[in-house]
Amino acid sequence: MNIFAEFHGRIAKILAKIAASGRLPEDLDLGRFVVEPPRDVSHGDLASNAAMVLAKEAKPSFASPRALAVEIAAALAEDEDVETAEVAGPGFINIRLRPSVFARVLRAALAQGRDFGRPAPGRIVPRKIDVEFVSANPTGPMHVGHGRGAVFGDALANLLAFAGHEVTREYYINDAGAQVDVLARSAYLRYLEALGEPIGEIPEGLYPGAYLQGVGVGLVDTHGEKFAGRPEAEWLAPVRAFAIDAMMAMIRADLAALRITHDVFFSEQFLTRGGEGDLVAAAIAELERRGLVHRGRLPPPKGQPIEDWEDREQLLFRSTDFGDDVDRPLMKSDGSYTYFAADIAYHKTKIDRGYGVLIDVWGADHGGYVKRMRAAVEALSDARTELDVKLCQLVKLMRGGEPVKMSKRAGEFVTLRDVVDEVGVDAVRFIMLFRKNDATLEFDLGKVIEQSKDNPVFYVQYAYARTQSVLRQAALAFPDMDLSADAFARADLGLLEDEGEAELIKIVAQFPRVVEAAAEAHEPHRIAFYLHDLASSFHAHWNRGKDRPQLRFVNEERASFTIARLALVTALATVLGAGLAILGVEAPDEMR
RNA sequence: GCGCCCGUAGCUCAGCUGGAUAGAGCACUAGACUUCGAAUCUAGGGGUCGGGAGUUCGAAUCUCUCCGGGCGCGCCA
Numbered sequence: 001m002n003i004f005a006e007f008h009g010r011i012a013k014i015l016a017k018i019a020a021s022g023r024l025p026e027d028l029d030l031g032r033f034v035v036e037p038p039r040d041v042s043h044g045d046l047a048s049n050a051a052m053v054l055a056k057e058a059k060p061s062f063a064s065p066r067a068l069a070v071e072i073a074a075a076l077a078e079d080e081d082v083e084t085a086e087v088a089g090p091g092f093i094n095i096r097l098r099p100s101v102f103a104r105v106l107r108a109a110l111a112q113g114r115d116f117g118r119p120a121p122g123r124i125v126p127r128k129i130d131v132e133f134v135s136a137n138p139t140g141p142m143h144v145g146h147g148r149g150a151v152f153g154d155a156l157a158n159l160l161a162f163a164g165h166e167v168t169r170e171y172y173i174n175d176a177g178a179q180v181d182v183l184a185r186s187a188y189l190r191y192l193e194a195l196g197e198p199i200g201e202i203p204e205g206l207y208p209g210a211y212l213q214g215v216g217v218g219l220v221d222t223h224g225e226k227f228a229g230r231p232e233a234e235w236l237a238p239v240r241a242f243a244i245d246a247m248m249a250m251i252r253a254d255l256a257a258l259r260i261t262h263d264v265f266f267s268e269q270f271l272t273r274g275g276e277g278d279l280v281a282a283a284i285a286e287l288e289r290r291g292l293v294h295r296g297r298l299p300p301p302k303g304q305p306i307e308d309w310e311d312r313e314q315l316l317f318r319s320t321d322f323g324d325d326v327d328r329p330l331m332k333s334d335g336s337y338t339y340f341a342a343d344i345a346y347h348k349t350k351i352d353r354g355y356g357v358l359i360d361v362w363g364a365d366h367g368g369y370v371k372r373m374r375a376a377v378e379a380l381s382d383a384r385t386e387l388d389v390k391l392c393q394l395v396k397l398m399r400g401g402e403p404v405k406m407s408k409r410a411g412e413f414v415t416l417r418d419v420v421d422e423v424g425v426d427a428v429r430f431i432m433l434f435r436k437n438d439a440t441l442e443f444d445l446g447k448v449i450e451q452s453k454d455n456p457v458f459y460v461q462y463a464y465a466r467t468q469s470v471l472r473q474a475a476l477a478f479p480d481m482d483l484s485a486d487a488f489a490r491a492d493l494g495l496l497e498d499e500g501e502a503e504l505i506k507i508v509a510q511f512p513r514v515v516e517a518a519a520e521a522h523e524p525h526r527i528a529f530y531l532h533d534l535a536s537s538f539h540a541h542w543n544r545g546k547d548r549p550q551l552r553f554v555n556e557e558r559a560s561f562t563i564a565r566l567a568l569v570t571a572l573a574t575v576l577g578a579g580l581a582i583l584g585v586e587a588p589d590e591m592r
Numbered sequence: 593g594c595g596c597c598c599g600u601a602g603c604u605c606a607g608c609u610g611g612a613u614a615g616a617g618c619a620c621u622a623g624a625c626u627u628c629g630a631a632u633c634u635a636g637g638g639g640u641c642g643g644g645a646g647u648u649c650g651a652a653u654c655u656c657u658c659c660g661g662g663c664g665c666g667c668c669a
Contacts, residue, residue, distance in 0.1 A: 039612065049611060052649070065649070089612055090649050137669065174669060268669095301665045302593045314666075325595060325665085332667040339669050367596050368664035391597070393662085435605075438597060440662080442604065451631045454618065462631065473628045510608090517608055529606060529616090536616080543633035546624075554628045591631070 001108035001116075002512035003101060004046065005123055008035045011050050011093075014075040023061035028054060037510060043088065044096040045506065048072075051091040065091030102502070103493035105509045109571040110489040114578045116571075117511045119164055124516070128166045130350050131157045133361035134255065134262075135172040138247035139183045140209055142254045145363060147416040148441065149392045151432040151584070153361040154260045155524040156390070158582045163519035168355070169262045172346060175244050176268040177339065182206060183247070184240035188227070190216025191239065195228055215246045257420050258428065259584050271345045272337075280337045283345035283380070284315075284330055292318045292379055298326060317344070322375035340369075344376045347387075351377065357386045359522060364391045364438070388522055392437050398444040423448050426585045430457040433528045433583050451591070456532055461588055463535035464580065466542065467573035468589040470553045474566055477556050481563065488567035495564040498551055500541040504568060507534050511575045515582075524583065531579045538572055 012030040019026050033050035051058070051069035062068040069087040076085035076095060083096040109116040133153020136146045154169065161167045174180075186207040193199045194216035202208040219227075219242055227235035248265070255261070271279045287293045296316050300309045316327040317340075330341040350358050358377060362369070370389045377387040397404040397414060404414055420428055427448040434456050435441045453459050475483060496505065511530070518526035545552035553565040577587045 034608090034611090036608070036611090039614090043612075047611085052611080055649075092612065177669060179669065298666055303665060306666080309666080312666090329666055334667070336667090338667070343669095363663095364597070365663055366669090369669095370596075391663095393597080439605080440598085444604095453632075455631095456617085458631070459617095462629090466629075466632090470628055477628085514608075521609070525606090526608070530608095532606095532616085539632055540634085542628080543624085543630085546627055546630090546633080549627090552628055591629085 001105055002120065002123070002516070003097070003105065003509050004035045004513045005120075005516070007046055007048070007095065010076070010079065011035065011048055011072060014072055015050065015054070017075070018071065024054070025057050028057060037506070038094060044084070044086070044094040046095040046097065048093045048095070049091075051093060055091070069093050099494060102505045102509065106493055106505060106567055106571050107489045109508055109574050110485045110567060113485065113574055114581065116574055117515045117578055118162060119512065119516050124164055124519070126164050126166060127356045128354055129160055129357040129359065130168045130170055130353075130355040131160070131359045131361065132170045132172055135174065136251060137174045137179060138244045138251065139179055140207060140247065141211055142251055142416040143413060144395045144397055144416055144419055144443065145392070147258065147419070147428065148395050148432045149361045149363060150255060150258055150260055151429050152390065152392055152437050152524065154258070155429070155433050155583050156359065156361070156522055158584060159515070159519050159524045159527065162582055163515060168264055170264040170266060171262040173248065173265055173267045176272065176342065180240055180244055181236065183243050184236050187212050187215045187219065187243040188235060188239050191219040192216075192228065194220045195225060211250070215243050218242065218246060254417050257417060258425055266346065266349070268342055268346070271342050279349065280341050280345040283348045284341060286348065287317060287344070287379060290379060292321065293330070294318060294327075296327065298329070317372075317376065319372045319375035322378050324371040324375045328372045340372060343373065344380070347373065347377050348380050351381045351385050355385065357388070360387065360389045362389060362391055364393045367391050390437055390522060393440040395441045395443050398442055400446045401444070404445070419445065426461065427457045429583060430460070430528065430585050433525055434532075436523070436525050457585070458591070460531045460535045460576070460580070461586070462591055463538050464573060464576040464587045465589060465591045466538070467569050467576065470569050471566065474554045474562060477554050478559060478562065481559065483566065485570060488563065488570050491563045491567045492560060493564055493567060495561050496568055500544055500551065501565070501568060504537055504541060504572060507537055508571050508575055511579070527579050527582050531576060534572065534575065
């Protein structure tokens with residue numbers, strides 16, 4: 001039950017009526033105005049800018065936005081749910097709702113449980129959405145930056161699914177480039193090492209990490225000594241395949257530790273060596289059919305001069321037709337496909353698989369790649385498929401206010417797994433989501449395990465635990481009371497007349513709106529901030545019960561008050577639980 | 593040189609797709625525990641929203657332009 005959406009509909013109806021009387025155009029764009037909580041609670045429960053937004057279209061019949069607002073407000077005042085509807089300022093319509101409306105909100109939350117907040121059927125157009133995230137190269141363990149994209153993508157997928165969309169979580173395995181050959185050579189060295197050969201220093205250009213030692217041992221177990229001393233051509237392919245599998249197993253385990261499971265792992269190799277022929281060639285051919293491929297020369301890039309720049313004619317995609325800065329090469333000078341060409345083919349498979357919305361979650365260092373990818377998707381789908389690229393900024397790992405030192409060349413960096421093991425999944429997930437994706441994130445390993453309000457993870461989880469604590473206390477105080485959601489829904493919710501209680505109910509009422517807005521904007525962090533606000537109001541109200549015991553949730557003298565307040569507490573727990581579930585963070589019954 | 597992202601309180605950050613007097617936490621100051629868990633809460637000070645111009649009823653939000661920071665700029669992925 002989304003009161004904001006409901007009143008948007010009612011105002012739209014009023015406008016339609018005015019239009020029918022000939023005083024407004026029939027083809028008004030009713031999606032333009034909003035119904036939102038007013039900034040100042042003294043203004044009421046709902047505010048709308050409808051009259052101001054539509055002022056221009058209303059001009060002939062309504063001299064000012066206020067004139068239109070007055071008419072809308074008058075019609076709203078007839079609504080049985082409306083206490084008052086007033087015009088303020090340049091033409092705001094401020095609505096105060098009857099208490100019965102908020103009682104209905106609470107009952108809806110109690111009746112729907114964890115489904116409360118889901119957009120009602122018809123509120124959103126369900127889409128088939130593919131969220132591609134992580135897609136870390138299978139050459140080593142994931143670092144903290146990968147973790148951010150991983151958590152972001154997963155929570156976004158949760159959010160979109162909750163909002164009613166059909167969501168696929170997808171991982172693109174970059175297993176076809178030169179770097180997996182480097183991986184294979186690095187693993188081969190560890191293989192020789194496992195056979196007892198002295199290998200000395202790992203040569204420059206190979207991966208030095210000790211995590212490959214296990215791969216070397218595994219190669220010996222699987223293949224014995226048959227590759228020792230043999231030329232690279234004999235062992236490269238099998239060693240590569242073995243190493244990629246091992247790396248992907250490691251990455252999947254790291255993801256599992258973050259509670260992340262992908263539905264689809266799409267191999268880059270499949271594009272050229274899968275059972276469906278050369279999909280990259282097919283994608284390029286498709287672009288050619290549309291006249292979007294040509295041979296041409298590119299000017300050398302400005303900025304850093306490139307030493308071995310070779311001016312040559314090459315195969316280019318006309319991405320400039322779609323707003324890119326230059327056309328982009330599809331073939332390397334050695335005749336193989338560029339990464340971009342393969343990525344075009346990959347995205348074509350997504351289009352062909354019937355997704356209406358594609359979301360790619362990338363690191364911010366890939367920002368320069370966005371325009372060309374959007375161009376490709378627009379070209380191949382005739383602009384029917386949306387592509388939204390979400391860039392995740394880097395994570396600054398801190399400890400006690402000091403940056404954590406990482407030396408990459410020695411292979412000594414703090415892995416994602418290290419961090420998860422140290423502070424726990426819930427902390428990692430919540431902190432990663434308690435920031436807009438395109439803002440850099442300071443992650444303090446010391447702070448997130450503190451049990452204090454400095455630590456938003458704890459703060460929100462504690463609020464949930466408190467709701468459960470209240471229910472436990474109530475069960476002790478009233479052993480015979482029916483504490484089911486059904487019983488709460490039958491309670492006399494009119495007894496919730498304290499201001500603090502009213503504030504909490506209003507925050508509950510906002511949850512559906514926050515979900516909808518967050519899903520539409522592809523911004524899961526809004527859920528995290530909303531939960532923090534809710535927790536804050538709950539803790540504040542809790543403490544009021546200290547000075548004024550009559551405000552406590554459990555009142556041993558008055559069972560009727562108690563049950564009404566337990567209904568509120570249960571609704572709060574429901575929303576906290578639903579929100580945390582979207583974030584993939586646990587809602588614990590107690591914090592001990 | 594060009595493109596993208598960012599710039600909001602001393603610090604870390606929100607700001608609900610253009611709304612009303614710009615918010616929260618930390619830090620600082622002063623308070624509240626025989627409490628349904630004080631692991632919490634209350635109050636106070638603190639701002640040219642990087643600068644300037646524009647768009648309009650109205651701008652932290654949109655446009656332009658400077659300043660500052662980050663990322664990227666054939667054949668890496």
